[in-house]
Amino acid sequence: xxxxxxxxxxxxxxxxxxxxxxxxxxxxxxxxxxxxxxxxxxxxxxxxxxxxxxxxxxxxxxxxxxxxxxxxxxxxxxxxxxxxxxxxxxxxxxxxxxxxxxxxxxxxxxxxxxxxxxxxxxxxxxxxxxxxxxxxxxxxxxxxxxxxxxxxxxxxxxxxxxxxxxxxxxxxxxxxxxxxxxxxxxxxxxxxxxxxxxxxxxxxxxxxxx
Numbered sequence: 001x002x003x004x005x006x007x008x009x010x011x012x013x014x015x016x017x018x019x020x021x022x023x024x025x026x027x028x029x030x031x032x033x034x035x036x037x038x039x040x041x042x043x044x045x046x047x048x049x050x051x052x053x054x055x056x057x058x059x060x061x062x063x064x065x066x067x068x069x070x071x072x073x074x075x076x077x078x079x080x081x082x083x084x085x086x087x088x089x090x091x092x093x094x095x096x097x098x099x100x101x102x103x104x105x106x107x108x109x110x111x112x113x114x115x116x117x118x119x120x121x122x123x124x125x126x127x128x129x130x131x132x133x134x135x136x137x138x139x140x141x142x143x144x145x146x147x148x149x150x151x152x153x154x155x156x157x158x159x160x161x162x163x164x165x166x167x168x169x170x171x172x173x174x175x176x177x178x179x180x181x182x183x184x185x186x187x188x189x190x191x192x193x194x195x196x197x198x199x200x201x202x203x204x205x206x207x208x209x210x
Contacts, residue, residue: 043128084146085157085171090133094121097131103203106210110163110195111182114138115203120178122169126162127185134158135169140176140201147173176201179208 094116102114102123112123112131119142122134135156137143147153155178156169165183172179178199183192196209 003210049070083153083155084168085138085143086169087136088156088158091117091119091121091136093117094133094136096133098123103199104197104205106207108184110160110165110184111167111180113199113203115182120199120203121154122167122180124160124162124167126160130162134167137169137178143171144173144176147171149173152179172198 008072024181043046094114098114102112103120104112110125112125113120113178114123115121116136119138120137124132126133131198135158150173152170154168155171156167158167159165160182162166163183163185165185166181167178168181169181171177171180175198179196180199181194181196184190184195188194194209197205197207198203
């Protein structure tokens with residue numbers, strides 16, 4: 001009996017293995033075609049959690065995760081408003097220095113009031129007679145409209161920048177008067193000496209402490 005050649009024996013071994021491998025690949029491909037690719041979880045992928053990276057935003061729409069109108073900032077508190085009937089700063093039309101028609105006649109006064117724009121402009125007075133513009137107070141008619149009744153209403157509370165002394169301006173609705181409370185500049189004889197006076201609707205001055 002003739003023995004098969006080495007090439008024939010190799011073919012008999014390799015051919016069944018090749019056929020088995022091809023058959024296995026064919027079965028795998030058929031199973032994949034029936035089941036389809038695995039589904040992607042909404043939170044998977046390159047985009048942020050809960051966002052489908054394949055969905056495009058319409059033109060003009062905000063990016064994902066940003067509310068319409070852009071990021072919302074917390075409201076910030078503005079500066080406190082002036083009380084009705086008074087402003088912390090001088091009136092725009094007030095002269096830089098007290099004019100000739102001011103109503104406090106006392107020569108050594110640390111405070112001066114002058115009619116300006118229908119109201120009264122307050123001036124801080126220094127120890128050497130220098131002055132600096134202070135708050136402006138509306139007319140008594142306007143004040144009465146804002147504060148018809150009740151106790152004293154603070155229109156201004158601050159300090160004289162020329163002396164460092166406290167200044168308080170109060171409206172008295174029941175009397176329709178202003179009360180100005182401050183202090184003389186300190187000197188070798190007096191320290192924190194009060195200077196208090198009222199002003200009525202006719203701009204008449206009445207000193208309470210001086």
